[in-house]
Amino acid sequence: MKNILKILQNELLHILVWDRRRGVLLLFASVAYMVVFSWLYYWGVVQGVPLLVVDQSNTALSRQLVKSFVQSDGFTLVGESQTLAAAEEWLQKGRHGAALYIPPDFSERIQRRQQSELVMAMEGSNIILTSNSSVAAAEILREFNAKAAQNNLARDKGQLPGQARQRTAPVHFNYRLLNNPQLDYLIFFVYGLALVALQQGVLLAVAAGVLWPHNKHLPEELALNKYSAWGLKTGVYWLLGMCSYALCLGVGRCFFNLPVRGSWQEHLLLSGSFIFCIIQIGGMLAGLCKEELLFSRLSIFYTVPAFMLSGYTWPLEVMPLWVRNLAQCSPFTYLATAVRQLCLSGSCPDLAERSLILLLLGVICLPGAAQLYYQRFHGAAGDSSAYSEKIS
């Protein structure tokens, strides 16, 4: 027991004192990403898109329509223009906006029971803006048309307002957006980004634990068998990785009001399996790499694809089969969407399955990681003792 405590103390000293970047990566990378990206997405929703109006009708009805746009949350009136061409030129020159064109015969046609066509031109380089502007414009126009239809029926067919309303809107569609009702980007994005950093922190720290040239091994550690030696190391990194996970969710909850639902057992199972899996994979790869530089390069190369292919933003279901298969080889795929689901809705239907896959993957890599670590640290210890003898 005493020996084990000594080895654990030695490992902690490596992480927190002698090679501090390891501690920083392990404990604070995810927290740093959580803070950095929460700042970025603090507003969460794109509203108040700059709107240029080309009102060639200039009647009470057209002004009423413009008022509906101006009063909505979706748009902010930034000016008026005389022609659609000028408005489009403004859109081409400027950034991120929309233009509403109302034709000269807008009111006349409506009075004559003919449809009138409006044009909504949008700067389309950013999909977030075009989606939000389209939804907002369609909603404003639906309301405008419903009112206009009621007025038409009341005027032409002598319908009472209540009757007219029932005839023009016989069915009301009630939209319930579950888990993220505002379609808020803050809660959509931030968990995954923090978890990417957690993954990198653990990978780079484990690699340093195996490959750092100044690692000092105790005689007690050399006396252990390969599974015990690697198991103790895994335990230390796992515990610190779990602290990092908890810290990052805690910071999100306390400082950025991010929802953190789900029981602690579920979080423990999912993140615990993931961190265990990543430690084993990291350990095995580190054992195979000649030096830390190569491992760091491989690990950094993996970061962006791991995030993009995980289905966290663009859904896995619509990716081609070979990309999906590739994505399923990455442990991050089993973690990111599940953590978001858990935090937002409080449950994740395939949590057990995902955790099991991660655990299995970890268990498969464990013997390789243990063997390679054992070989390496015995080699390193041999080298260092030979070096000490030579010095003495």
Add this chain to the structure above:
Amino acid sequence: MLKIFLQELWQALRQELRGSGRLNKTAVVLLILMPLCYTVLFGATYSANVLNNIPLAVCDLQQSKISRMLIKYYDTSDRFLVMEQVASMEQLEDALTEGRAKVGLYIPPDLDSKIKRGIPTEVGLLIDSTNVVYGSASVIAAKEINLNLLIGGGQKIVERLGLYPDEAISTMYPALIRVRILKNPTNSYTNFMLLGLIGNGVQISLYLYGAAAFAKGRQWRRYPGAVLLGKALGMGLYSLLGFVGSLLLAHQLFAVPLRASWAALLLLGGSFIILFILVSLLFALAFPNAVLAIQNTLLFIMPGLLYSGLSWPDEWMGRLPSFIQIFFPITYLAVPLRDLSLMGSSGLLMHNVMNMLAVAGALFLLDYLLLVNRYRGESCL
């Protein structure tokens, strides 16, 4: 003096291009193959471009002609695919919670009778918006379908009041809206993201290579400027090949438009590459070893991409993020590159190129001083 300078420059350039053999394999793998690999991978990821066949669960408690028509509208649209029919609201919610469906359509039992009696009735749509991409695509598509249904239904009701079909539809829906999306009319995700991701791939590859550029120790001492210039030129040539190859791949394989001239694309890409080479060399010289320098890539790879304004627009960033984004080189590449691709020109092009080259000049000076300092330190040893 100039002759020796040029000789050292040539030696450094040749060393960078050829490495220890006939070809610098590390440079080929990192600076050319890595951006190409990212292009293929991310291009394939977004190849669907739009989100179709969103899984839909239906709870039809009415089972009438109207309710079946409503379901048919959803099922025949490209956007939704009816995956299952359930018998209650609880089962519908379960289907969403368990991930079998992303959208649930609830039709109440008294839909027909209420419509006939002229009492407003409510159809429920439950949308799982945990993933905003699904959420927003579902909302847009559902609203479109429902609007068509409402117009069609309303038209029939109004026809009964004695209006001709044309009059009825104009009465029901007097103002039509035609949406024109400039630059990216199909709302394609590939056009939206891929070039930015290529830029990110180029910066990661440069960083992974450049951070270890001085790992093998000193070789030429007399003119550190020649060493720096030679290394930067060699890296730049490889990286430019990777950048051009990636653009061509994106264009040929994934139909990303390249409307601007190659001169404009190369000017922007080249300036970015020059700037980022000098950034990576700065980190290589500022940190005591290559591993430490490389691990700092974490500062760039995800924050750089997401702070660049490529996905989250600049105007909706707070003051602090707007300030932070200035320090990420990819901010000066991602948006103008997309503009060049989608509309053939960018108002930001010359401004950003000048900014990047000016910073690159300052960084060259800094790198030079750090290299001189390093050589002095080594000679003391």
